[in-house]
Amino acid sequence: MAHSGELERLAELFDAAPLAVLTGAGISTDSGIPDYRGAGTPPRTPMSIAQFMSDPAYRRRFWAGARVGSMRSSGVTPNAGHLALARFETAGLTNGVITQNVDNLHRRAGSRSVVELHGNGSVIRCTENDHRFTRDQVLGWFDRLNPGFAVRNAGAEIAPDGDALVSETDTVETPSCPECGSILRPDVVYFGELVPRPVFETAEALVAAAGGLLLIGTSLAVNTGIRLVHRAQLRGIPIAVINRGPTAIDARESVTVRIEGGAAETLEGLEGLLR
Ligand SMILES: [Zn+2]
Incomplete structure (x- = not known):
């Protein structure tokens, strides 16, 4: 005090x-x-936007982690x-x-x-035309594409940023923009962006x-x-x-x-x- x-x-x-x-x-x-820059938290290499855009495996891991992490962060106020x-x-x-x-x-x-x-992590936008959606909407689409996935992975470890560290992501289907089909991303400034x-x-x-x-x-x-x-x-x-x-x-x-x-x-x- x-x-x-x-x-x-x-x-x-x-x-x-x-x-x-x-x-x-x-x-x-x-x-x-958790404050991932604060004392006592392990360093974690931030995902860069270049990796996210160029590598589907990164996007599978991202959406899988976001979906499972959301189950435990829903009580945050x-x-x-x-x-x-x-x-x-x-x-x-x-x-x-x-x-x-x-x-x-x-x-x-x-x-x-x-x-x-x-930026704001609860906003998701498409990368071609700036169509905007809520994170909850997009996670709902994730569930339709990947039935049962969230429940099967509910026990995964949670990273300091709130996303879960899900290991089995090879078969994950990632949601894309329902308006134009382009890649969806959170409306946040990633490592490597200004x-x-x-x-x-x-x-x-x-x-x-x-x-x-x-x-x-x-x-x-x-x-x-x-x-x-x-x-x-x-x-x-x-x-x-x-x-x-x-x-x-x-x-x-x-x-x-x-x-x-x-x-x-x-x-x-x-x-x-x-x-
Ligand atoms: Zn779009």
């Missing part, structure tokens, strides 16, 4: 409200989604941290949340101004309109996050950090408040001071 003096200094930052918020995996760990941020936005304390997460939990918590730097320019520009605009930048649950290992911190530094607005463990900007002078702690407990404590 954060020291009360630190929380008070964080609360003072809201005198310059609205603040822009940038969140990372650390805000979703309290919802049961927004936590107290997501809910507090949604209330901050309603109260005019923040102008939106920029997130590195693809878990859709900010929107489910009720945040309306959400910039998803790395954050789309309009998305980054929307995030920049939030930082440009904010009186401060609040970073929550991110070690800032991702370059896009650092670029947004630079924008805040150029404007000379205060930067606050709530995170378990070190971040890439801890030593910078522009970090005016640094709280070592969990997102949900800290935001709940903060909200008590802002009332």
